[in-house]
Amino acid sequence: MKPIQLADPISALLTKSMDLRSINQQVLAANIANAETPNYAPARFHFAEALQQAMTKSGVAMQTTDEQHITGGPGSIADVSGRIVREPATNPLGDNNGVSVDEEMVALSENQLMYETAAQLLKKRMTMLKYAISGGQ
């Protein structure tokens, strides 16, 4: 038996995107905090491609003959976790710190904006759902 879907795929995507962006916010905050720590390699949180892949479901999924079989290949949106990559300083001058504060601040603003967009869209969907439940009252 398939589980009952409480949330539609778009809501699931928006929720996941907010989750990932809040993690990204922490990673960026850590980079900015360590802008003057010697030998600190800034971290990058990659998740957009994985999310995109889960969305479009590109690739070949494994064939299942039973409801309980695990489908291989592209995962569902809920399975996207992203990955963290360290970027050491390319220029050995100075204290070997790879953080560029202006780049981090731009990334931070973008991340915040995208998070707020997702939150706004989710709110709109909820409003529509309420409207439907109340029969257009």
Added chain:
Amino acid sequence: MDIFTTFAISSSAMKAQKIRLDTVSSNLANAETTATPEGGPYKKKSVYFQSKPMDFREHLDSALQSSAQGVEVTQILEDQDPPRQVYNPAHPDAGEDGYVAMPNVDVLKEMVDMMSATRSYQANVTTIQAAKRMAQKALEIGR
């Protein structure tokens, strides 16, 4: 959303930059101090930063644990540069040859350090503000 981790990371950096600013003001205030309780002229002090792993809830994976790091001041050390020798025989701390040992504080360097500490502090405040706004937006969903 684990907003409090972001707060903890940024506030640790704010704290570290504040200590740095305190050290700068101590250096500037004592730029002309020739006598200290330890004897001799004042010696410039510098702070040393180190990244520090933050406490995390169990649901976060290990990759994130190692990447979300705050900052802490590990030590405040005295600069080992020799004192500046200034010829001033009238000075009470002048030596036999008429030279006074002045602190090894470079005022210009201290001012640059001060600007840098201020900017870093501001960047971290902005980070906290961003995280706060995000949390508020998330709370609005249920309204």
